[in-house]
Amino acid sequence: MDCSSFLDISLDLNTNPFDRNFPDKLPKKEVKVSTSADLERKWLVKDEGDEQSGSELREELNRVNAENKKLKEMLATVCENYYALHSHLEKLQSRQSEQTELPTKKRKQDTDELLGFPIGLGSGKTENSSSNEDHHHHHHQHEQKNQLLSCKRPVVTDSFNKAKVSTVLVPADSSDTSLTVKDGYQWRKYGQKVTRDNPSPRAYFRCSFAPSCPVKKKVQRSAEDPSLLVATYEGTHNHLGPNAFEGDATSQAGSTNTVTLDLVHGGGHRLALEKNERGTMQDVLVKQMASLLTNDSKFTASLAAAISGRLLEQSRT
């Protein structure tokens, strides 16, 4: 299936020298950003009372701060694009899993017919039996059928049904003991326990759509860094979150922000950011980013840090 027809999957960062039409050409390795580490060292050995040093230092600080801001904006844009692509992929996956489930049901029904069992016996329907003998007979048949089916049942090859486990690090106020991670979904807490390896308790949540949605979440304050909450998600939501984007991912991709970054001129980055519906997007971004993560632990960690960056930025402005 040519997915490119549904979704514009270019990152659309409009960054030079990387070609916006070829996100493959985006840096595979760490992006080299000019740092002022040398300058720091330089100023450390200089006389502290030097006024000129101070002003240059402030200039450098301003430059680095501006670069920091640009990086955060770029990261947010990449996250948005990633999110749009991810939700599109999830839609495709759920569609695919629906398609694979249909033949399975058909096969099960065929097996019932083939074995001479009444249709619907295995699908939760109960039959009213006038005598205990009949009931016993059916029960025996049911057991026999289950044994046969368990032998014949094909191995589930649908990788999308496998429980996906992902971990997200979310910054949290150390005074907050609620162990709440706002990720755009609603959760029901069903337990809490203290673990050996961590003084903070671990809270267990189920998706509010349970039992139809199998996703579970564990939240615990990080033992290494108590300012972070570690949220572990098991499974994939089979529904959109309450604050999810409406409509197709295509339309989201069309309304994403355009970032222009000039890495060539002026020795720094010149960024022109055109934002459409910035407020809405940011709001949704913050709420949704944490909820749609891959199994890639590196990504989950980076995304959590991105969220924290966005929150910090918002709190400053």
Next chain:
Amino acid sequence: STTSALVDELKRVNAENKKLTEMLTLMCDNYNVLKNQLM
């Protein structure tokens, strides 16, 4: 003391920049992986 405070702040922002750059690189890689999955 002002200079040392500025240097400290510069260090902090530089470290944050470095982290952001790494994250951005990582995100680009992840994006490309996802894109290849879709293609």
